[in-house]
Amino acid sequence: MVDFLTYFPQALTPINLLVLVLGVIGGLFLGATPGLSPTMAVALLVPFTFHMEPATGLVLLGAVYTATVAGGAISAILINIPGAPANIATLLDGHPMAKQGQAQKALYYCFISSLVGGLFGMVIMIFFTPPLAEISMEFGPSEMFWIAVFGISVMAGLTSGSVLKGLIGGMFGLLVSVIGYSPMLATPRFVFHDVLTGGVAIVPALIGLFAIPQVFSLMETAHKVTSDVEFKPQKGILWKTIKENLGHVKALSIGSVVGSIIGVIPGAGGQVAGLIAYDQVRKFSKNPQSFGTGNPEGVAAAESANNAMVGPSLIPLLTLSVPGSPTAAVLLGGLLIHGLFPGPDLFREHAAVTYTFIASLVLAQFAMCIFGIMMARYSHSVMKVPDLEMAAAVTVLAIFGTYSVQNSFDDVIVMFALGTIMYIGRKVGFSAAPVVLGIILGVIAEDNFLKGKLIADTDVGVVAYFFTGSLNVIIIALCVVSVGYSVFSEARQYKKAQAQAKAKEAGS
């Protein structure tokens, strides 16, 4: 906490504040645009931060991350399309409110609740991250190897509809990470073409996997007309709404706590946080049947949860390199291109950069609320950016961003090839998040696998080295539990679907 306060003023320098405000406004805009996910927005920005001071670059990424999650609620409320997966629970009551002529009130609820949840999550992050980073000092090569496996297993289970597809995606990512020369042995691997000689860099992979499939998806829907609601700005309802919103203590508390807990679990993300918080608030409500018909408590629960997730999702990222959400995985790419590696060094050697970043995330919560409320009256026009122009602009930015990191046209080709493969993968049910995590964690996994093997060969042997020791056993158990839980959930869903299909057959 002392370090946080010491470095807090660095987030207030004119350049950092300017970048923060621009990042928040841009993030709200991008989040509100259907079809542009927060993950893709942050992935597109990563290469541009390469030309900035590390702290300023991270301030920009953090501001965009915070604002896109909240901005996604605008399209969820106004046109019933969540701007991001994290806003799925928001539309359940937000859109009915808009249909009843309360769109502006729903948007105010969204930004105020996001601020409450976001600040709660940041407090959790500030208190828990440094001590956990110290614990990670205990980790040797075998533990770090298993942590990488754990990250992929959790992300695989929670971000895909199928555990097996998620795991296969993670393995594909690991294989992509080994393309090029082996870091320890300088031997070429899977270099099928000259463009692969240098391996697959993180930024082209991030941009390709998140932006290109989105561009093709925009093209699929470019001719469709979305239904929306009539939006009439009202005057003088802000203070009344703030008072009313803050009065929903139960919804805000449940949302903030659930969001923070889910955020710490690697891979869970805002979608899970919002839905669980919404469900819990409904269960505890005296009037559960009003949920889904335009109950503001539903909006408060969902939005406080998905923004409470932002801070805690960075705890495993900053301490163990294991991101708490797909967007946090992209942020890891942002850290790595500035030569910042997660772990205790981040809080010692790079304390100024790290704490400036954390402080800016706190400021971003306030900026998001203020600018969100200011934008609410005009948010309807944000929805009107046509898909064709958006697809063209995103493609240009993706190519420009990829090229600008290393001035390499090969990177552009790799980015587009990976993006096209991912688009086909998405069509058959694969998700980009496990692939990205595989690419990022593959380097950590292989490096520690080889280091561990060297130690094991001269010591107790590979099996004993990797499978014994209390920390190894705990992390392996966590891997088994995460995969086991995902398999169990999938089996339960399968049975439910079968039962529904049988009931339908019997009914007809």
Added chain:
Amino acid sequence: MNRDAIVGLVCLVLSAVLYATLGHIEEPRAAAFPRTIIIAMGVLSAMMLLQHLLFPKPQAKRAPFPLLRVGGLFVIIIVYLAMLEVVGFYLASFLFFMAVVCIMGFKRLTTKQVLSWLLGAVAFTGVLFVLFKVLLEVQTPQGLLI
């Protein structure tokens, strides 16, 4: 065979092909990690194949794939990439923007709409040029023009 079973089969074949290429890696220690991953991927793919053969899920009806729209954009992007190092980033980007909106949005072609797209394309590439070329001096693919 349902779609997911086919996906499992394709992944299994891919694992086998990649495993075969491991023989080309000169240093055996450098192949150890990829080999472990490929074996794991092969096992998972076989499990997926079996899962969907033994317990097929009911397949939801899908909307027809918009091949013309997606394929059209794919071709335009390939042409754009080929042009980048010939005519330069900014001009190629302007032409790409106009090509996407005019070709993919041909049903909406009116003089007013084309003028609006033209204005949008000039503004977009103009902002990129001023921000990155003039202010930040970021290097972009160089061509005959800009």
